[in-house]
Amino acid sequence: MKSRLLPLLILLMLPTAGHAAALPRIVASADNPVPKCVVPDSLMDFVAERNARRQTPRAIEPRFANIAAVYQRIGQCVDRLPDKCIAVRWDYAFFQMLIETNYLTFRRPDGVLAGVPASDNNFAGVGATVPGKPGEHFKDVASGVLAHLQHVLMYSTARIPNPVAKRTRQVQDDVQDIMRKLHRPVTFADLAREWTGTDKNTYGAMMQRLAEKYTANYCRGEARNERASIR
Numbered sequence: 001m002k003s004r005l006l007p008l009l010i011l012l013m014l015p016t017a018g019h020a021a022a023l024p025r026i027v028a029s030a031d032n033p034v035p036k037c038v039v040p041d042s043l044m045d046f047v048a049e050r051n052a053r054r055q056t057p058r059a060i061e062p063r064f065a066n067i068a069a070v071y072q073r074i075g076q077c078v079d080r081l082p083d084k085c086i087a088v089r090w091d092y093a094f095f096q097m098l099i100e101t102n103y104l105t106f107r108r109p110d111g112v113l114a115g116v117p118a119s120d121n122n123f124a125g126v127g128a129t130v131p132g133k134p135g136e137h138f139k140d141v142a143s144g145v146l147a148h149l150q151h152v153l154m155y156s157t158a159r160i161p162n163p164v165a166k167r168t169r170q171v172q173d174d175v176q177d178i179m180r181k182l183h184r185p186v187t188f189a190d191l192a193r194e195w196t197g198t199d200k201n202t203y204g205a206m207m208q209r210l211a212e213k214y215t216a217n218y219c220r221g222e223a224r225n226e227r228a229s230i231r
Contacts, residue, residue: 023188037219040068
């Protein structure tokens with residue numbers, strides 16, 4: 001959960017905590033939808049453009065080329081109730097993944113390989129809570145994305161009956177006990193405070209900053225609608 005990329009990234013970006021107040025609810029719904037302008041092709045262009053601007057340009061591994069489509073597909077039905085699917089705001093989960101993996105390079109900001117390798121298919125540092133100890137390994141990209149999205153959905157207090165990640169199973173009761181005390185729908189800002197173990201919410205502000213950068217470049221006319229949807 002606590003990626004070792006985060007301390008350096010936070011120092012580099014330093015967004016204000018106030019940004020995080022705008023983060024949307026975790027569970028997607030008719031009044032909390034993923035904006036229409038958030039589509040897999042544009043998300044991957046967003047990633048490629050960012051990596052091309054680095055001092056040392058980097059390309060992601062070819063097997064990650066369609067990962068945004070995997071986030072969309074699984075995010076639309078992370079868990080299934082008898083009468084409906086439970087969807088999450090997979091767009092914000094995707095932006096969280098970009099923070100955790102440094103735009104799918106799995107490197108620290110200084111270019112050194114991060115503690116969670118690309119081969120683990122672990123896109124959110126799940127289980128990487130102790131420096132020097134590896135996080136969890138998932139067999140393929142889809143399994144890793146599912147593990148991440150289940151872990152995100154778990155924060156909403158939705159019960160995950162058979163989590164892919166051991167970490168989700170281990171912390172589910174404790175995390176949900178904390179979230180239920182909010183007595184309201186859980187947001188990505190709430191998730192961010194628990195994920196990083198801090199009330200400063202810098203992590204949440206980083207997610208919001210990425211969302212705003214994407215919106216500015218790919219949504220334009222929909223930016224106003226997006227802001228309205230998360231209030």
